[in-house]
Amino acid sequence: MNRPAGAPAAVDLAHLGFDQGAHLLVQRVLSGLRPGEPLEVTGNHPALVTHLRAWCRGRGHLVQPGGDRDTPVRAVIVRGPAGLDRWAGARRAGGPSPHEIVRNPEPGWGLAARGALVEDGAPAPGFDLAERDLVWADIAPKLYAHAASAQWDPAVAVPWDAAFELPAAVEEAVVQVMTYLVENEQAALVVPARLLARIHPHFREVVQLLAVQAADEARHVEVFTRRALLKTGRLGTSSAGGRASLTTLLAEPDFALASFLLSVLGEGSFLNLLAFLERHAPDPVTRTVVRLAHQDEARHVAFGVAHLQHQASVDPGLRGRLRGAVERRHDVLRDTAGLNQDVLDSLVVLAAGSWDPAAVARGHAQVGELLTTMDHARQRLLIRLGFPADEAAELSALHTRNFM
Amino acid sequence: MTLLMGAVAYDPKTVTIWTGFRSWLTTHGLPFDFVLYSHYERQVEDLVAGRIHAAWNSPLAWIRAGRLAAAEGVRLHPVVARDTDRDLRSVVVVRSEAPYHRPGDLKGESVAVGAVDSPQATLIPLSLLRSEGLRPGDDIEILGHDVGVGLHGDHVGGERDAVRALMSGRAAAACLLDANHLLFGKEGTLPPGSTRILAETAPYDHCVMAVNDSAPASITERFGELLLGMSPDDPEVRRLFDLEGLNVWVHGRTEGFAALEAAVGEVGFYDAAGRVTAEGYRP
Ligand SMILES: [Fe+2]
Ligand SMILES: [Fe+2]
Numbered sequence: 001m002n003r004p005a006g007a008p009a010a011v012d013l014a015h016l017g018f019d020q021g022a023h024l025l026v027q028r029v030l031s032g033l034r035p036g037e038p039l040e041v042t043g044n045h046p047a048l049v050t051h052l053r054a055w056c057r058g059r060g061h062l063v064q065p066g067g068d069r070d071t072p073v074r075a076v077i078v079r080g081p082a083g084l085d086r087w088a089g090a091r092r093a094g095g096p097s098p099h100e101i102v103r104n105p106e107p108g109w110g111l112a113a114r115g116a117l118v119e120d121g122a123p124a125p126g127f128d129l130a131e132r133d134l135v136w137a138d139i140a141p142k143l144y145a146h147a148a149s150a151q152w153d154p155a156v157a158v159p160w161d162a163a164f165e166l167p168a169a170v171e172e173a174v175v176q177v178m179t180y181l182v183e184n185e186q187a188a189l190v191v192p193a194r195l196l197a198r199i200h201p202h203f204r205e206v207v208q209l210l211a212v213q214a215a216d217e218a219r220h221v222e223v224f225t226r227r228a229l230l231k232t233g234r235l236g237t238s239s240a241g242g243r244a245s246l247t248t249l250l251a252e253p254d255f256a257l258a259s260f261l262l263s264v265l266g267e268g269s270f271l272n273l274l275a276f277l278e279r280h281a282p283d284p285v286t287r288t289v290v291r292l293a294h295q296d297e298a299r300h301v302a303f304g305v306a307h308l309q310h311q312a313s314v315d316p317g318l319r320g321r322l323r324g325a326v327e328r329r330h331d332v333l334r335d336t337a338g339l340n341q342d343v344l345d346s347l348v349v350l351a352a353g354s355w356d357p358a359a360v361a362r363g364h365a366q367v368g369e370l371l372t373t374m375d376h377a378r379q380r381l382l383i384r385l386g387f388p389a390d391e392a393a394e395l396s397a398l399h400t401r402n403f404m
Numbered sequence: 405m406t407l408l409m410g411a412v413a414y415d416p417k418t419v420t421i422w423t424g425f426r427s428w429l430t431t432h433g434l435p436f437d438f439v440l441y442s443h444y445e446r447q448v449e450d451l452v453a454g455r456i457h458a459a460w461n462s463p464l465a466w467i468r469a470g471r472l473a474a475a476e477g478v479r480l481h482p483v484v485a486r487d488t489d490r491d492l493r494s495v496v497v498v499r500s501e502a503p504y505h506r507p508g509d510l511k512g513e514s515v516a517v518g519a520v521d522s523p524q525a526t527l528i529p530l531s532l533l534r535s536e537g538l539r540p541g542d543d544i545e546i547l548g549h550d551v552g553v554g555l556h557g558d559h560v561g562g563e564r565d566a567v568r569a570l571m572s573g574r575a576a577a578a579c580l581l582d583a584n585h586l587l588f589g590k591e592g593t594l595p596p597g598s599t600r601i602l603a604e605t606a607p608y609d610h611c612v613m614a615v616n617d618s619a620p621a622s623i624t625e626r627f628g629e630l631l632l633g634m635s636p637d638d639p640e641v642r643r644l645f646d647l648e649g650l651n652v653w654v655h656g657r658t659e660g661f662a663a664l665e666a667a668v669g670e671v672g673f674y675d676a677a678g679r680v681t682a683e684g685y686r687p
Binding site: 017018019020046047050051053054055057058059060080081086088089119120121 | 487488490491492493495581582583585586589590594596597600601604636637639640642643649651652
């Protein structure tokens with residue numbers, strides 16, 4: 001607004017009416033004025049003065065007549081205080097970049113974009129995971145970007161039409177393993193979905209990452225179901241012990257403990273299981289679906305570990321609580337069967353590849369090696385979280401026999 | 405002692421609004437309660453009879469309360485009003501291409517108005533047309549749109565129906581509040597440029613908080629002070645102000661009711677003692 005010093009502010013609306021957006025031009029100039037300062041309005045819309053008065057009345061601005069007939073000024077607005085007051089107490093909700101997150105975002109910021117100028121006075125939505133150190137990991141923005149770029153389309157990423165025929169027993173083993181994977185994926189979908197709904201949107205990259213994680217699991221559920229049904233149209237069994245194990249995951253309300261049990265110990269073990277299945281897959285469809293799931297699971301584990309490493313660095317008591325969670329879960333599951341025997345048998349059949357006794361022995365040994373590999377991998381993850389080696393070994397041994 | 409205020413439930417949000425004010429006033433040291441009425445006539449009668457201490461009155465309710473009070477020897481005064489209720493105007497609009505250029509041109513035509521008890525869309529603009537020599541019923545036919553009768557025009561539906569009658573050609577002109585003419589233009593009920601303002605009334609005032617002077621001054625004065633001191637810097641106050649549609653409470657005044665007082669007299673809406681005498685008015 002360039003105007004000579006001392007001259008009042010002015011706005012020319014030409015033929016624009018208030019029913020066509022004239023308020024935008026008026027508001028633009030008014031917002032640069034102090035309370036009490038005048039704004040001369042010119043324009044030739046027939047209802048200009050009537051509508052200008054009605055508009056200003058609602059916003060607390062005064063309107064004075066434009067003066068004598070030989071000036072083109074139709075009205076003079078005297079800026080009122082209301083607009084200033086509305087934003088007087090407003091503050092920025094942190095900054096847009098991940099480096100500008102705050103430790104304790106205000107509950108009242110609610111769903112506002114991080115970095116927005118936030119007017120006070122809206123009800124607080126009650127996101128209870130609202131502390132940086134409880135949810136954040138510096139790697140979250142990068143992992144989210146990677147997750148978003150790595151989304152694959154189940155319809156095209158899997159060679160559903162590949163021609164193959166398996167011996168009935170092998171097909172049955174595949175169906176059983178897929179049935180087991182589906183129920184585990186459903187738990188892995190529900191847990192992050194529940195958690196993300198509780199996280200303050202200020203930590204948007206974490207919410208986004210968990211949302212994509214849930215979407216990953218949705219695809220895993222889809223492709224495993226589809227592979228199970230591909231040849232026989234029937235699913236395998238679901239054991240009470242397996243579901244009991246998964247139910248304990250759903251029951252854990254603490255973000256750190258839930259992501260420890262699910263993403264570090266559970267999905268960590270699943271990385272080995274999926275790699276095993278890829279190695280022994282008897283057909284291209286099975287091989288592809290477990291490979292695709294494996295890629296996604298690696299991200300899930302990476303975030304779980306990074307976020308707990310961050311939290312452990314600021315909360316020395318965390319490891320004690322993680323330990324307690326493993327022990328409690330072990331106690332709860334002590335009298336359940338753990339892994340479905342049908343699943344274990346199916347893994348042996350897949351590794352054996354035939355009913356030849358020597359092959360079965362080899363398959364049995366390979367499943368034994370899988371359990372050892374899982375155990376070592378869990379111990380390495382626990383050591384990354386700062387557990388001493390002997391304690392890591394002890395805790396890994398207490399992990400659920402259901403793998404997840 | 406608790407100050408008891410009446411308000412008319414013209415919309416479900418009145419519960420949110422007055423519950424919010426109740427909580428604000430109570431935490432600021434004034435015991436406050438409210439009663440909601442389904443129309444203004446009973447609220448006014450209860451105010452004058454002293455069954456409530458204060459009433460959030462429409463301008464028409466203020467006129468009637470004044471007449472009833474005078475007849476009963478009771479005194480009332482206006483405590484506060486919304487800043488947004490000062491200096492309203494009504495407009496008489498016609499379709500842009502219509503051959504009417506001054507109010508007198510409407511002689512022999514139909515004029516759409518709002519509810520029978522609407523100050524802004526019926527009583528005041530018809531008084532303007534009367535002053536221009538057009539006798540409603542004789543020189544012009546009146547098309548009323550009785551939405552929310554008893555709410556004294558607080559329901560915007562009557563005005564919306566009036567402009568629809570104008571646009572459909574059933575009426576040659578429509579009467580409505582200036583702000584609603586703007587609103588209907590913005591929301592698309594009236595396409596840009598489709599109407600022209602034929603006449604505009606002088607400014608008048610709208611709602612007002614009336615107090616019965618026989619109520620204890622200790623609480624009515626505190627009530628006025630607290631309301632006038634409400635600052636939109638307080639987020640809770642701003643939420644209430646946004647709901648109730650004001651920027652700040654201002655002192656009540658009576659000058660702004662003269663035009664309506666005259667209009668009420670012209671049609672005999674109430675008699676001098678405040679009895680309802682309007683024809684066909686059944687709140
Ligand atoms: Fe998964
Ligand atoms: Fe996962």
